Amino acid sequence: MSRPLIEITNLSAGINGKQILKGINLTVHAGEVHAIMGPNGSGKSTLGYVLAGRKGYDVTGGSVTYDGKDLIELPPEDRAREGLFLAFQYPVEIPGVNNTYFLRAAYNEQRKHRGQEEVDAVDFLAIVREKMNLELLRIWKEAGKTIVFVTHGISEAVFLGTRVVVLTAGPAKMADNFAIDLPHPRTLDMKTHERFGEYTRRIYRLLGME
Numbered sequence: 001m002s003r004p005l006i007e008i009t010n011l012s013a014g015i016n017g018k019q020i021l022k023g024i025n026l027t028v029h030a031g032e033v034h035a036i037m038g039p040n041g042s043g044k045s046t047l048g049y050v051l052a053g054r055k056g057y058d059v060t061g062g063s064v065t066y067d068g069k070d071l072i073e074l075p076p077e078d079r080a081r082e083g084l085f086l087a088f089q090y091p092v093e094i095p096g097v098n099n100t101y102f103l104r105a106a107y108n109e110q111r112k113h114r115g116q117e118e119v120d121a122v123d124f125l126a127i128v129r130e131k132m133n134l135e136l137l138r139i140w141k142e143a144g145k146t147i148v149f150v151t152h153g154i155s156e157a158v159f160l161g162t163r164v165v166v167l168t169a170g171p172a173k174m175a176d177n178f179a180i181d182l183p184h185p186r187t188l189d190m191k192t193h194e195r196f197g198e199y200t201r202r203i204y205r206l207l208g209m210e
């Protein structure tokens with residue numbers, strides 16, 4: 001296995017005196033893709049902000065090392081220089097200017113031309129998401145990056161992740177952390193594999209949705 005890139009040990013953190021993370025333990029090896037999941041308000045974004053060094057978040061216990069260096073001691077700009085970025089996968093839309101509207105119109109024109117049925121907004125977003133996920137995996141493979149991302153999408157987590165990490169309702173602790181043993185490159189037909197279903201059910205149970 002490759003070297004540990006991020007090592008989070010018993011991390012506790014909060015904001016405005018409110019404890020949000022309560023003893024997070026997580027090791028991310030170089031080249032892994034970790035999908036972070038958990039109920040609304042459990043602390044997923046907080047974990048991301050703490051790693052990126054966003055102002056206002058207090059680390060009250062534990063440690064984080066990044067490539068062997070004490071991350072908490074590093075100012076945010078040095079963390080970015082070291083290659084640690086906080087990214088948002090889905091483009092933020094400008095209110096009133098829905099960029100997928102234009103894309104869908106163009107897509108539907110092509111479909112009409114081919115004599116196919118038009119897709120509605122919900123289906124179109126699902127298609128865009130799927131395409132972005134495949135693109136993310138392609139870039140990950142090509143650039144050899146390490147990715148930690150937050151999602152509420154259970155099948156997205158299993159499809160993209162080399163590991164899935166599930167947090168408990170706040171203050172967040174580790175509920176589960178397991179490897180997704182599906183081959184790479186991932187292909188869409190894997191979503192119908194039995195093992196894929198087992199992983200998604202495991203997450204459903206953890207999130208109390210079953």
Ligand SMILES: Nc1ncnc2c1ncn2[C@@H]1O[C@H](COP(=O)(O)OP(=O)(O)OP(=O)(O)O)[C@@H](O)[C@H]1O
Binds near residue numbers: 046
């Ligand atoms: N600025 C703040 N001041 C006080 N409490 C905050 C602040 N920001 C977030 N919280 C609280 O911290 C907890 C964790 O929030 P966080 O946004 O990290 O959760 P999350 O897992 O990302 O949730 P979601 O799934 O809704 O994105 C929540 O209870 C939230 O209300």
Ligand SMILES: [Mg+2]
Binds near residue numbers: 044045046
């Ligand atoms: Mg969040």
